[in-house]
Amino acid sequence: MSKKTQVSPTLQSIKSMPVDFRFMGSPMSQSSEKSESNTGMIPFAIPENGNLAGEVVEGGEDVNNNMDQDNDESPYSRFNTSVEARPSVGEEDLDLTPPLRSFVPSRTESKWSDTNAYAAKKKLQSWFQLPNGNWELGKILSTSGTESVISLLEGKVLKVNSESLLAANPDILDGVDDLMQLSYLNEPSVLYNLHYRYNRDVIYTKAGPVLVAINPFKKVPLYGNNYIEAYKRKSTESPHVYAITDTAIREMIRDEVNQSIIISGESGAGKTETAKIAMQYLAALGGGSGIEYEILKTNPILEAFGNAKTSRNDNSSRFVGFLVFTLAYEFFHGFSYLH
Ligand SMILES: Nc1ncnc2c1ncn2[C@@H]1O[C@H](COP(=O)(O)OP(=O)(O)OP(=O)(O)O)[C@@H](O)[C@H]1O
Known part of the structure; x- marks a missing residue:
């Protein structure tokens, strides 16, 4: 738990973000759209103040109302119960009201509940979603039937439906390179891991x-x-755009099959910058003799005519870029930019 305190264990649920959620203080702060996720690279927008959640939401006036509305759609919201600040955790102090809502788990949820039962038995840390949509890390103090008593970091003790808890990963998995390494792959664990790395500029x-x-x-x-x-020498395996680009180019040469890198994300998420970073790597792979960098230098001209300031991005691309790189074996012959 000590390690976890380095990063706030309160995380904002992606699913329960209100329709008009905005990142405070970011260039995208005027409006928002929900993130789209696809295969390839998925850039996420993060506020300048570094908050993936928590206080970001609290800053908004109608956020809680919106959260409540959105929570109705959240698969987790129905499990939430009342929250009370409690100094002690004795059984006699526990207020068993209001009654917990009944819940019939679906097939998928049953699978999770098996994990939850294990977590409860082992008294592991679990994620609990507060009524405002934030996730908080808590420790299961006791479990009886379908109810569990958990203690949150700031001393709050809650009596909740055991089904509402999602297992948290052990501290040793904090900040893993690949989300697939997580023992418990659930929404708060993914957010926590991304936040943990982001706080370290990773x-x-x-x-x-x-x-x-x-x-x-x-x-x-x-x-x-x-x-x-x-990345060229493969002396690092840290996830990076360079690594993705390197893999694409090597597999293209090895298999003699065209490769595509799909960069997807909401406006302002960083797609254009990511594409430029990939191009920078491709240019360097080509030997950096000159023409590649000359082509890269055309970007500002393209952006001067094709970009505009929007409420979400000061330098928003107003055209669809479709880059075609032509390579012959290990030599970079050039690329064309269609839009
Ligand atoms: N890797 C990065 N490092 C530093 N800043 C970045 C990075 N990626 C994006 N940014 C910042 O975010 C801003 C928006 O990024 P970008 O223009 O790439 O978004 P976009 O997803 O292409 O948006 P749109 O769809 O509106 O064109 C950039 O102008 C830059 O300030």
Whole structure:
């Protein structure tokens, strides 16, 4: 638990973000759309203040109302019960009202409940979703029947439906490179892991073959010749756009099959920047003799004519980029930019 205190264990649920959720203080703060996730690379937008959740939501006036509305759609919201601040955890102090709502688990939920029963038995840490949609880490103090008593970090003790708890991963898995390494792959665990890494300027995380990128909205020391060299020599395995690009190029050469990198995300998430980072790596792979960098330098011209300031992104691409790179064996012959 000590390690977990380095990062706030309160996480904002993606599912329960209100329709008009906005990241406070970010260039995207005027409006919002829900993130789309696809295969390939998925950039996430993060507020400048670094909050994946929690206080971001609390800043909004109608956030709680919206949360409540959205929570109705959340698969977890129906499990929530009352929250009370309690100084002691004795059984006699526990208020057993209001009654918990009954819940008939679906097939998928039954699978989770098996995990929850195990977590309860072992008194492991569990995630609990508060009525406002935030996730909080708690320790299961006792379980009887379908009810569990959990203690949250700030001393709150809650009596909740055991089915509402999602198992948390052991501290040793904090910040793993690949989300697939998590023992419990649930929404709060994924958010926690991404947040943990993001707090350390590690904005890339793998989710199996997919790379998740969190927009840092600041310079992060992850790019440049030293990094490019390290990925070329394969002396690092940290998830990175360079690694994805390197794999694409090598598999294209090995299998003689065209490769595509799909970069998906909401406006302002960092798709254009990610594409440029990939192009930078491709140019370096080509030997960096000159023409590749000349082509890269055309980007500002394209952006000058094709980009515009929007409520979500000061430099929003107003055209669809479709980059075709033509390579012959290990030599980079050039690329065309269709839009
Ligand atoms: N890897 C990064 N490092 C630092 N800043 C970044 C990074 N990625 C994105 N940003 C910041 O986020 C801003 C928005 O990114 P970008 O224009 O790439 O978003 P987008 O997803 O292409 O948006 P749109 O769909 O509106 O064109 C950039 O102008 C930059 O300030």
